[in-house]
Amino acid sequence: MTDALEAMKALIEEIYSHNHLYYTMDQPSISDAEYDKLYDRLVALELASGITLPNSPTQRVGDQLLKGFDPHRHKSRLWSLDKAQNPDEIRTWYNRAAKFVDEYNDQNDEDPLPPLTFVMELKFDGLTLNLTYDQGILVQAATRGNGVVGEGILAQVKTIRSIPTEIPYRDGIIEVQGEGIMNLSVLDEYNKTAVEPLKNARNAAAGALRNLNPKVTDSRKLNAYFYQVGYTDSLKFTSHQAMVDFLRDNRFKVGPFVEMYDSIEGVIDQLENITAMRHTYDFLIDGLVIKINDTLTREAMGYTDKFPRWAIAFKFEAEEAITTLLSVSWEVGRTGKITPVAKVEPVNIAGVTVQNCTLNNYGDIERKGLKHALGSQVYIRRSNDVIPELLGKVTEEIDGEEVICPDTCPSCGSVLELKGAHLFCLNRLECRTQLIGRITLFASRDAMDIETFSGMTAEQLYNDLDVREPADLYSLTFDDLVKLERFGEKKANNLLASLEKSKQCDLASFLYALGIPNTGRSTTRQLAEHYRDLHKLMAATPEELVALNDIGGIMAESIVSFFRDPIMQRSIERLLEAGVNPTMEESLVVIDRDNPFYGKTIVLTGTLPSMGRDEMGKKLEAMGAKISGSVSKKTDIVIAGESAGSKLTKAQDLGIRIIDNEQELLELMGEA
Ligand SMILES: NC(=O)c1ccc[n+]([C@@H]2O[C@H](COP(=O)([O-])OP(=O)(O)OC[C@H]3O[C@@H](n4cnc5c(N)ncnc54)[C@H](O)[C@@H]3O)[C@@H](O)[C@H]2O)c1
Ligand SMILES: [Zn+2]
DSSP: OHHHHHHHHHHHHHHHHHIIIIIIIIIOOOOOHHHHHHHHHHHHHHHHHOOOOOOOGGSSSSSOOOSSSSSOOOOOOOOOEESSSSSSHHHHHHHHHHHHHHHHHHHTTTOOOOOOOOOEEEEEEEEEEEEEEEEEEEEEEEEOOTTEEEOOOOOHHHTTTTSSSBSSSOSSEEEEEEEEEHHHHHHHHHHHHSSOOOOHHHHHHHHHHHOOHHHHHHHHHOOEEEEEEESSSSOOSSSSHHHHHHHHHOOOOOOOOOOEEEHHHHHHHHHHHHHHHHGGGGSSSEEEEEOOOBHHHHHOOOOOOSTTTTEEEEEOOOEEEEEEEEEEEEETTTTTTTEEEEEEEEEEEEEEEEEEEEEOOHHHHHTTHHHHBBBHHHHHHHHTTTEEEEEEESOOSSSBBBBOOOSTTTTTOOOOOEOOOOOOOOOOOOHHHHHHHHHHHHHHHTOOOOOTTTTTHHHHHHHHHOSSHHHHHHTOHHHHTTTTTTTTTTHEEEEEHHHHHHHHHHHHHHHHHOTTTTTOOOHHHHHHHHOOSSOOOOOOOOHHHHSTTTOOOOHHHHHHHHHHOHHHHHHHHHHHHTTTOOOOOOOSSOTTSSSSSTTTTEEEESSSSSSOHHHHHHHHHHHOOOSHHHTTOOOOOOEEOOOOHHHHHHHOOOOOOOEHHHHHHHHHHOOO
16 A cells, blocks of 8 residues: 555656646646556556545646736636547446436436437647636636636737627626637748747647737737636526527637537547548647536536536547657658658557658758757657658757768768758769659659559669669560569569550649659649640740649749759650650540539538548539639639538638538539
């Protein structure tokens, strides 16, 4: 028992030191996942021993208040939330609630509680805010603090444009709870020019709101969402739904996802869908919150010392971790761009072991304060299946070994050149890695689609048969190939046949195969559709190109300088001489040019009830529409399915035509 006590005391001390860094300083030194592990260990010890020490963090909310802010005593307490990691833990919570209601109703058969219904909302990851309105005027805004008393941050909160300083409801005092956040697009924009980039939107928002200088808060362009009326003098809401309606009527921003369910299995059925959508929102969420809808039931169930019994948070798997930066190596891409790749101490993030992380470029290392970081603790993030990213050092003050940037190309040894934030090897004719990269791209599936070809094939052909550029592939012979290791007659013949077949290719794939810097598959398709002829495109001017949808200045310059480069011109000429014949496939069906989608740029977002976005996109393309991935002034129509996120908001802001009813859409398409 004394062992358990000692262990508990040590854990409590450790947790408090992290609480202080997280809640008071907004500068955590461990990831949330690691923190949660410590916390769960303490909970387990308390359960096993049956002892809870009086100062245990499991019995209280938050941490000490920061000096310099006026304390604000909340009119009604603010709470933390109980957590579930999986559907079974949600079912356990539900069973407890259902049992409570049964027992309650047995004793109160005159006035029973209604059957349980639920609401599910996004769990915003920012800083809790409690706003006080007196006769309709915003008179105070406070942090959660320890739940009873928070820090008054009215001046800071007033910099948030979306928070109303006056509301229509004027009967006495009302307190409204929500979360101050920094939109992810705003964080990206801020970091593009910031001297000190911000590593994480949660800490960025919390740090800005708890900054004594409201000008700093203002410069971070924060936002806020509200989900709860904590206190009123006289109002009563029968349900959460009624409360949300009240919030909307009083011009508070309510989350884009607030859904009602009449069974817990209905809630659980949706968990996976919403989890899959977590990256479509322009703000951080760290989970979902499930709450019982009915107010009387909430009041009857009440609270523990720390959280309401009528709500539970479903926590997503963490996407950030802390680990050690071991080394940085430099990789040469097919355009000659040199990219730093960081090797880290292997760490598990959401079920995947991460060992390598990208740093975008040379400039990034400086900007993220990583110049002296070898051997240091660093934050990494892996989200949305993208390549893990290195965010920055955990403790900026402590120097590690220096990251040395190369002056010469690690592949060919020629002197590197710095263009903007990127290092480049300009030796395009002889740099082995670049050449192999270009050949690999040329043969890849989205390009010329040469069967069974891989990066290894390109390397082998380079080493053994002097294949230096794509055109060389077309002069390979059976005798050359059959001699190669791991090749046999069959493989040699297959490769030759596939190369022969690729000569009749469509223009868009051919353009993609050339590897024009900064242009992806959708751009090359657009170029092909517009110019319909390789030589016309090769003669295009930057002005002509920017006039096309989705092509910006940088891309236009890339395209023009690519085609003006004598080396590329020669390379294309050789391909044509070899018999490659890129053509624009004329569509077989004649498109009715009077249909409402002809020539329109359309963005699809959210989930459509009857078919996938890809399928709908193809149908619209066949009607002459252009499908684009992002909303801009050039967008004509946004088709919004269920749970559409930031794209829909942006379309609304820009006043773009929105079709959000599938029936209407199908009618317009002539399909209904
Ligand atoms: N890394 C660290 O060192 C460290 C230290 C302390 C805490 N933490 C993190 O904080 C968590 C515990 O924190 P907590 O109690 O502050 O918060 P919580 O995660 O338990 O959640 C409670 C908060 O969720 C917010 N919330 C967001 N959306 C909501 C919605 N729709 N409805 C209701 N509430 C909503 C509210 O502000 C509320 O205060 C830990 O699990 C850990 O992840 C990390
Ligand atoms: Zn090189």
